[in-house]
Amino acid sequence: MPDALETVYGTNPNDPDTDKDGCLDGREVGPSEMLGGRRNPLNFWDFYDTPDAANVRDKVVNIQDILRVARRFSANDAGGTAPINRLSDPFSAPPPEPAYHPAFDRFDPPPAAVEPDPTKREVWDLQAADGFITVVQDIRLVAAQFGHSCL
Secondary structure, three states: OOHHHHHHHOOOOOOOOOOOOOOOHHHHOOOOHHHOOOOOOOOHHHOOOOOOOOOOOOOEOOHHHHHHHHOOOOOEOHHHOOOOOOOOOOOOOOOOOOOOOHHHOOEOOOEOOOOOOOOOEOOOOOEOOOOEOOHHHHHHHHHHOOOOEOO
């Protein structure tokens, strides 16, 4: 992304991925959500690419990401008191499944600001982890981003 646009978006011209979510800033402000666009280059939580057991992310939301989240279904952080909880570093190595880890957790996104149907959600504008891996807030959201890529 040109430095002039970095100032407009508030991103770091010295860091190609300001929010460290795996999508380059220029991709996140692009028009195609399938190619990483329509995201917030300052929000780590808007791209649901999960780490594998070796803590590697492949920059594509695929069936593996959906399965990784699904295998942690019902995991929680004991109200924020677990050693690994919603405030833990989402880049830290995840514990073995089915244990809780914030990289597999999101909070339900707000209704779309410009969407006439308030029941629809902006799946690429996600809030931070809420401490629970659920069907509605996690498995559904990672599945909604299936095929999204930041390669």
